[in-house]
Amino acid sequence: MAEFTAKDVMSLKDRTNAGMMECKKALAEANGDVDKAIDLLRTWGVAKGAAPKTTEMKEGLVAAKISDDGKTGAIIRIGCQTDFVARNELFQKLLQDILGLAFKSNVSTPAEIHALPYPDNSGRTVDAVIKELIGSTVKENIAVTGVARFTASNGAVGSYVHHNGKVGALVQIDGATGDAVKALIGEVAMHVTAGMPQPAVAVDRTGIPKEVIDRETATAKEGIDAKKPPQIQEKILAGKLDKVFGEIVLVEQPFIKDDKQKVRELVAAAAKTTGSPLTIARFARLKVGEV
Numbered sequence: 441m442a443e444f445t446a447k448d449v450m451s452l453k454d455r456t457n458a459g460m461m462e463c464k465k466a467l468a469e470a471n472g473d474v475d476k477a478i479d480l481l482r483t484w485g486v487a488k489g490a491a492p493k494t495t496e497m498k499e500g501l502v503a504a505k506i507s508d509d510g511k512t513g514a515i516i517r518i519g520c521q522t523d524f525v526a527r528n529e530l531f532q533k534l535l536q537d538i539l540g541l542a543f544k545s546n547v548s549t550p551a552e553i554h555a556l557p558y559p560d561n562s563g564r565t566v567d568a569v570i571k572e573l574i575g576s577t578v579k580e581n582i583a584v585t586g587v588a589r590f591t592a593s594n595g596a597v598g599s600y601v602h603h604n605g606k607v608g609a610l611v612q613i614d615g616a617t618g619d620a621v622k623a624l625i626g627e628v629a630m631h632v633t634a635g636m637p638q639p640a641v642a643v644d645r646t647g648i649p650k651e652v653i654d655r656e657t658a659t660a661k662e663g664i665d666a667k668k669p670p671q672i673q674e675k676i677l678a679g680k681l682d683k684v685f686g687e688i689v690l691v692e693q694p695f696i697k698d699d700k701q702k703v704r705e706l707v708a709a710a711a712k713t714t715g716s717p718l719t720i721a722r723f724a725r726l727k728v729g730e731v
Contacts, residue, residue, distance in 0.1 A: 444472040452477055455527055497581055499523045500728045502608040503535050504599035505543045510622060513597035514543040515610040516553070517586035517726040525578055526605075534573065534582070538566060542587050550584040585731070588724030595721065598625030600633050607727040609633040613707075616716040624710040624718070631696040631703060632725050639727075640690035643720050648685060656684050690720060 444467045452463040452474060458481045470476035497519030504515040516539050520526050537559055547553050554567040564572075570582050590597045590612040601608030609632035611625050632640060642648045660680040664673050686692045691704035703720075711718040 444468075448472070448474070452481075458524075497521055497583060497585060498729045499526050500585065501526050501532070501535050501605040502586075502601055502726050502728060503539045503605070504601050504608050504610060505539050506597060506599055507543075510596040510598065510617065511593075512543070512589070512591045513599055513610050513612075514539065514589040515587070515599055515601075515608055515724060515726055516542050516584060517728060518582065519585040519728065520578070520582045521580040525580060525582070528578070530573065530577060531582070534570070538584060541566065542589060545589075547587060547589060550587055553584045553587055586726040588726070590722060590724075592721070595718075596621050596625060598622060598629055600626060600629035602633055605728075607633055607635075607725070609723060609725045611723045612721040613718055614721045615711070615718040616714045618714060620710050620713045621718065624707065627695075627697070627706060628690075628703065628720060628723070631693070632690065632723050634696045635725065635727075636696050637687055637693065639688075639725055640693060640723070641688045643690050643722065644692075645685055645689050648689065652688070656681060660684070690723065 448467060449460060449463045452458070452467060453460055455474075455478065458466075462481060463477070466477035466480040467474070470480055499522055500517060500519035502515065502517045504513065506513040516535070518531070518535050518538065520531065525531055538553060541556055541559055542553060545553075545556055547556070554565065554570070556566050558564050558566050558569040560569075562569075566584070574580065574582055588610050590610055592612050592614060595612060595614035596617045597610065597612045599608060599610045609629045611629040611632060613621055613625050613628070615621075641652055657677070660677055663680075664676050666673070668676070691702065691707070693703050695701045695703050695706050707718050707720060
């Protein structure tokens, strides 16, 4: 009889996202060989019709890279259909290869990434490599679904990616460099990644997209009594929008680690330390499963 422990079963479950009994059975049939057990689970998944019934890429990973001087950074999201594939070594190598490409290239969209030459000197594009991987090994949809790249001329760039690799943020702060700014970027990037009380849509109110303003205005108007005088309606509407917009712009959100402090106050404190005015120039938040 094959020898393996409950810890081996749990480890296999964590790596494959398969059920406990399936992992135990696979280890038994593979005589305790983890790699063979993984192959068995993959085969059984296909045989049982457990392959995804949708082409939607609800799984994947997020990764970021920052230059040594803290002036340039990139963040990417690659989507797939199952967490099993996201944990695959080939997928993770693809993620790192494309991250390096995004870091070196002036790109801003997934389509631009897909059109770039893959960094293996084969002459193939990123798109061609991904399609070959899908056809030969993975057998499910894979694509770059998000990318951002920032360069700061008068400031610094930093990132934070959650330990599960499912969500992360890239942040640029202008005005100064140094340890205090680097620490501030880390805190702000962590806050953006958390998305609390909800994911920010802009740095401040001037950056709120028109479609968001229009949508929130229409929603706020629905709850206002039309019988009230126009000036009262406008006052109620302004109050509702002020609350909503205060929750979705970054600098007005309560800081995730201290809800008595706004993000803008965090920035002001760092500016006092550096002796230079600091501003959050831009940010990007990427989360697996989102568009």
